[in-house]
Amino acid sequence: MSEKPSNLPVNSDRLWGTILETAAFGATPKGGVRRLTLSQEDRKVRDWFKAACEAAGCTVTVDALGNMFALRPGRDPSRAPIGLGSHLDTQPTGGKFDGILGTLAALEVVRTLNDAGIETEAPLCVANWTNEEGSRFAPAMMGSAAFVGDFTVENILGRKDAEGVTVKEALEAIGYVGAAPVGSQPFEAFVELHIEQGPILEAENKTIGVVEHGQGIVWYDGHITGFESHAGSTPMPLRRDALATFSQIVLAVEAIARKHGPDAVGTVGEVTIANPSRNVIPGEVNFTCEFRSPHAEILKALEADFAAAVTEIAAGRKGVTVEIEQVWRKDPTHFDPKVIGAIREAAEGLGYSNRPMVSGAGHDAFNLATRMPVAMIFVSCKDGLSHNELEDATQADCTAGANVLLHTVLSLAGVANAA
Amino acid sequence: MSEKPSNLPVNSDRLWGTILETAAFGATPKGGVRRLTLSQEDRKVRDWFKAACEAAGCTVTVDALGNMFALRPGRDPSRAPIGLGSHLDTQPTGGKFDGILGTLAALEVVRTLNDAGIETEAPLCVANWTNEEGSRFAPAMMGSAAFVGDFTVENILGRKDAEGVTVKEALEAIGYVGAAPVGSQPFEAFVELHIEQGPILEAENKTIGVVEHGQGIVWYDGHITGFESHAGSTPMPLRRDALATFSQIVLAVEAIARKHGPDAVGTVGEVTIANPSRNVIPGEVNFTCEFRSPHAEILKALEADFAAAVTEIAAGRKGVTVEIEQVWRKDPTHFDPKVIGAIREAAEGLGYSNRPMVSGAGHDAFNLATRMPVAMIFVSCKDGLSHNELEDATQADCTAGANVLLHTVLSLAGVANAA
The missing domain is CATH 3.40.630.10 (Zn peptidases)
Structure with a gap:
């Protein structure tokens, strides 16, 4: 040899x-x-x-x-x-x-x-x-x-x-x-x-x-239910806006991933409004979301923070409900x-x-x-x-x-x- | 008679x-x-x-x-x-x-x-x-x-x-x-x-x-250009996320309308991501937006605040550009x-x-x-x-x-x- x-x-x-x-x-x-x-x-x-x-x-x-x-x-x-x-x-x-x-x-x-x-x-x-x-x-x-x-x-x-x-x-x-x-x-x-x-x-x-x-990875499907109503005649305090709720969630995902960085990422890659129209307040929004981290404990923290953020955001939006389903999870x-x-x-x-x-x-x-x-x-x-x-x-x-x-x-x- | x-x-x-x-x-x-x-x-x-x-x-x-x-x-x-x-x-x-x-x-x-x-x-x-x-x-x-x-x-x-x-x-x-x-x-x-x-x-x-x-009314079409990249391998600080940028705009529209309320409303009714995928950071987002008020001076203030907010949001997102076109305007x-x-x-x-x-x-x-x-x-x-x-x-x-x-x-x- x-x-x-x-x-x-x-x-x-x-x-x-x-x-x-x-x-x-x-x-x-x-x-x-x-x-x-x-x-x-x-x-x-x-x-x-x-x-x-x-x-x-x-x-x-x-x-x-x-x-x-x-x-x-x-x-x-x-x-x-x-x-x-x-x-x-x-x-x-x-x-x-x-x-x-x-x-x-x-x-x-x-x-x-x-x-x-x-x-x-x-x-x-x-x-x-x-x-x-x-x-x-x-x-x-x-x-x-x-x-x-x-x-x-x-x-x-x-x-x-x-x-x-x-x-x-x-x-x-x-x-x-x-x-x-x-x-x-x-x-x-x-x-x-x-x-x-x-x-x-x-x-x-x-x-x-x-x-x-x-990286460990966790995938979610999200569904937000507000109420479709006329964009011109519905005063701001009476709105049940699913898209504004969604927007808070997107920014929460970003903030949570940054907080646990650098070994964490979080992404919202898809969103659809049911019956979208320029002058209708969105009443129903579906989206996907994911987090990844190479560390098991960080992945768990991302999941916990996300669940808490969703609960808090939904609680602050009267008449809007947010359902989150974890559709896939893989440990690091x-x-x-x-x-x-x-x-x-x-x-x-x-x-x-x-x-x-x-x-x-x-x-x-x-x-x-x-x-x-x-x-x-x-x-x-x-x-x-x-x-x-x-x-x-x-x-x-x-x-x-x-x-x-x-x-x-x-x-x-x-x-x-x-x- | x-x-x-x-x-x-x-x-x-x-x-x-x-x-x-x-x-x-x-x-x-x-x-x-x-x-x-x-x-x-x-x-x-x-x-x-x-x-x-x-x-x-x-x-x-x-x-x-x-x-x-x-x-x-x-x-x-x-x-x-x-x-x-x-x-x-x-x-x-x-x-x-x-x-x-x-x-x-x-x-x-x-x-x-x-x-x-x-x-x-x-x-x-x-x-x-x-x-x-x-x-x-x-x-x-x-x-x-x-x-x-x-x-x-x-x-x-x-x-x-x-x-x-x-x-x-x-x-x-x-x-x-x-x-x-x-x-x-x-x-x-x-x-x-x-x-x-x-x-x-x-x-x-x-x-x-x-x-x-x-009400007077102003309609906008919006176009956000970031950069599509892999949701798993792109660190948070290097992202050019068009959807996160969009989310800030949605919440700004809501805040601006509330600020000028009760005689003002603002709505984002439509959004689409180009090539949406669960594990891709959105690189291109199109949306519509409108404001209404029965008072001419409030309508002008809504327009000015919106323009300023878009400029500020875009400036805070390195590598992301936001284009806004006013497609219709009607005085009260x-x-x-x-x-x-x-x-x-x-x-x-x-x-x-x-x-x-x-x-x-x-x-x-x-x-x-x-x-x-x-x-x-x-x-x-x-x-x-x-x-x-x-x-x-x-x-x-x-x-x-x-x-x-x-x-x-x-x-x-x-x-x-x-x-």
């Missing part, structure tokens, strides 16, 4: 080329990608990915939900493989990097090892998870959630898109109903590289984010110290500036973390912008992330022999 | 019967009326109304915009007629009284005079104005606005509904393109009876509102002292409790007031509710309003002979 080749880089231009090449599957006019899960565009990128992995010497298996696994054998077949990868589906008007970078960088790691003639101790397994985005079928991160047993396969296969097409029908239509049972692929650990989807690395001019936590995720350490050491060893980070967004890695040691690598994206055709990242940052992924995987798997 | 018959009442049951009878033209399941202007339901009620006026001895003329005028001759043909009436069209889910009471009470006045054998000095002219509601075609109060020259007939005939049907086509389809030029019907004065559409008379247990003013209307006096004397003479009022809503009477002496009579409606299928008023209140209308008209027209 030789020394680990400590500065081996991935082939930056080859990695960048695959990002640009696959962006053609569902390319949008503004330079983004529309590649909804299990669509014909998704089929094309899956076919491309399968052929590329096989050309790189991997054996590709597909499970019953279309999750794809490309296995590169290691010297020690008794060890479960080190997993690496992400997803290839996109938002309806998504970008070229979200998920895609992590999957194609994993392929590039295999290609780089092949070029260098390096065999690892543990096998490697490159993964492409089905429906991370959740835009066509709910829930998001569907493939990895079913993989770890959060949903049954039957439950997921019956989910329908807006046109009434089921996941089962969509999988059959693109030929990605695999023979492998969902959850049967073993992993010793898993590493996911992803763009940050936030502005912190860019703002601090850091290259690598070492993701230690995933803590990634594995050993995998986190391997990522940090890889970044340091390669000379990349780095910082510990919390992931604000959800990722397949969070689902996997309930069953195996996991951590994530972030690289900067322009203006923190994601879920947008204008999403952008530099070749240098993508390459840096792939290099950290390579050396993290080498550290976790062990090097059997180097050329 | 004999004495005016000082206590002559209208036929309460006959008036109530016509309200219930005509409510069948467009009846809704919850007891309301859907009778959009120039629809087949509108044709039916117009045909009914024309036949009833002719049966009561009136000559009915229709102008080029479908405004209907039923003339009852007076002793002195050199005088222009005293006008009375309102409108028979409704909101999409409207009630049985809004506009309808004023038109059918005007018919009842003629019928009562016929029964009593009373001839007036000046002729009377019962009017049904086209498209007061504005729900199918904009603007609202279309027929009376064109009547006083605020719009040309050609302009109005070309207005389209949501299906692309023009006013001209709709008038032709129901056979109500009249021969009379718009604006040619002379009036010496005009009196409109209407439900209050507000809660004041009910709250103060008063029977008759003597309407002295119409002051009704005619002589007609107001005639209404107050009629109410007092009949022993009805009454109070001076401001109309919060717009009415055809406001348009007419720019060309002739005008005032309005209000009666209570249940819970102040209007533009709603649950709109309600009592037979006693409707009758009281019709009695005041009768004696106001007798006072203005003069009694030539009484039976």
Whole structure:
């Protein structure tokens, strides 16, 4: 067993080329990608990915939900493989990097090892998870959630898109109903590289984010009932204005998140008025609201403060009622110290500036973390912008992330022999 | 010339019967009326109304915009007629009284005079104005606005509904393109009876509102531009949240109206988020806003305070811009002292409790007031509710309003002979 080749880089231009090449599957006019899960565009990128992995010497298996696994054998077949990868589906008007970078960088790691003639101790397994985005079928991160047993396969296969097409029908239509049972692929650990989807690395001019936590999250649906009345003839003291009540709640959400900052965020993303009219006082308002924090105790404090604020606001609005339903809750995720350490050491060893980070967004890695040691690598994206055709990242940052992924995987798997 | 018959009442049951009878033209399941202007339901009620006026001895003329005028001759043909009436069209889910009471009470006045054998000095002219509601075609109060020259007939005939049907086509389809030029019907004065559409008379247990003013009104369209970003990964201090900015504006509108109360109201009735999503910070928000006051100086103060508040709110939100466009403005209307006096004397003479009022809503009477002496009579409606299928008023209140209308008209027209 030789020394680990400590500065081996991935082939930056080859990695960048695959990002640009696959962006053609569902390319949008503004330079983004529309590649909804299990669509014909998704089929094309899956076919491309399968052929590329096989050309790189991997054996590709597909499970019953279309999750794809490309296995590169290691010297020690008794060890479960080190997993690496992400997803290839996109938002309806998504970008070229979200998920895609992590999957194609994993392929590039295999290609780089092949070029260098390096065999690892543990096998490697490159993964492409089905429906991370959740835009066509709910829930998001569907493939990895079913993989770890959060949903049954039957439950997921019956989910329908807006046109009434089921996941089962969509999988059959693109030929990605695999023979492998969902959850049967073993992993010793898993590493996911992803763009940050936030502005912190860019703002601090850091290259690598070492993701230690995933935020806990709580989602609410809100319903406010006041009374519709004439905007001209109803005096201010007699109004039961659902929209003014809503506005207090929005500002309370903002204030509560700031109070518990910096490790807390709170957002109202949706609002609709029933029967809106320019000259009618809104009588009924529906909205959604969420809070996130990487710390369990802060998440609980956010929930308590929100409940208290809603009660106080409703009490101050005579004749207005506010109903709040918590529709989803997930405790914070803590990634594995050993995998986190391997990522940090890889970044340091390669000379990349780095910082510990919390992931604000959800990722397949969070689902996997309930069953195996996991951590994530972030690289900067322009203006923190994601879920947008204008999403952008530099070749240098993508390459840096792939290099950290390579050396993290080498550290976790062990090097059997180097050329 | 004999004495005016000082206590002559209208036929309460006959008036109530016509309200219930005509409510069948467009009846809704919850007891309301859907009778959009120039629809087949509108044709039916117009045909009914024309036949009833002719049966009561009136000559009915229709102008080029479908405004209907039923003339009852007076002793002195050199005088222009005293006008009375309102409108028979409704909101999409409207009630049985809004506009309808004023038109059918005007018919009842003629019928009562016929029964009593009373001839007036000046002729009377019962009017049904086209498209007061504005729900199918904009603007609202279309027929009376064109009547006083605020719009040309050609302009109005070309207005389209949501299906692309023009006013001209709709008038032709129901056979109500009249021969009379718009604006040619002379009036010496005009009196409109209407439900209050507000809660004041009910709250103060008063029977008759003597309407002295119409509120001035200013309408705004607002557009807020922030930046869409990920709700999970964008720290609070870096957000450019268009919805939180909007919420501050809503509460500022409410506070400004309260500050200038009680003769001021302010309402935000509509809001939409562009690309709303539960986990995306809203980047673009559009809304509408209005202020009303019966006093010109208060209306100006509301406008100034609103402009200042928007500037201050936008300045406090880095990276967020707020654009406000004033899309309509109308100064307060002051009704005619002589007609107001005639209404107050009629109410007092009949022993009805009454109070001076401001109309919060717009009415055809406001348009007419720019060309002739005008005032309005209000009666209570249940819970102040209007533009709603649950709109309600009592037979006693409707009758009281019709009695005041009768004696106001007798006072203005003069009694030539009484039976």
